[in-house]
Each structure stands twice: as C-alpha cells, then as structure tokens.
Amino acid sequence: MTENEISKFIYECAIEVHRNLGGPGLLEGVYEEALVWELIQKGLKVERQADLPVIYKNNRLDKTLKIDLIVENKVIVECKATTKYNDIFEAQTLTYLRLANMKLGMVINFGEKLVKNGIHRVVNGL
DSSP states (O other): OOHHHHHHHHHHHHHHHHHHTTSSOSOHHHHHHHHHHHHHHTTOOEEEEEEEOOEETTEEOSOOEEEEEEETTTEEEEEEOOSSOOTHHHHHHHHHHHHHTOSEEEEEETTSSSGGGGEEEEESOO
C-alpha cells in the first residue's frame, strides 16, 4: 500500500472520529485513541506514541521525540485539538519525516468545526 493510499484511510477515519465524538472540544488524546481504533478496524498497522531517536553528528542523543502515530510504517500522523492552528505543526511534522526518513505526514486538527479543514498533508520528497 502506498503512502497516498494510506492517507486516504487516515482522512476517512479522522472524519468518522470527529463525527462520532461530536466535533471539537475534547482532549487530543481522546481523538488520537479513537483514530487508532478506527485505523485498526480498517486492518492497518498503527504504532502510537512512537519513539523517534535523534542522531546528532553520528551520535544518538538520549532524548527521543514522540510521534503520535505511525501508520503502516509509512505515514506519520500528528493529532491536535486546538482552536488556533499554527504552521509550526507542519514544520514539526516535516522535521519528524526527515529524521525518520519517511515521505508523508499528516497533521490532523480535531479542534476545527469541520475536521476536513483541519487535515494538512506534509511531504518530504513524495
């Protein structure tokens, strides 16, 4: 399955989660957990709160980064639940993609009235 095919499932599942939980207003972790459940129901492999090691000048740092979700070992998903979206979320996801040597990420802001307006694709050489 390609990154784009996986992203279609993620998009559909995010809309389903938002609709069933009644829209914005809940904590980020609630949406994240429900999204994981939906993706697993679709038969996708999901890793939640995955550690991403940071390599600095060929030295692995003790501090690791946390990625909200990695779907099918190909797509990074960062979940947000904020009324004020910030472009830094996309920059952060792009950094994660580069460090993980992956091509596609998605930032999903469940804080939007319509979650489809809160879904942002982030690409790294895709």
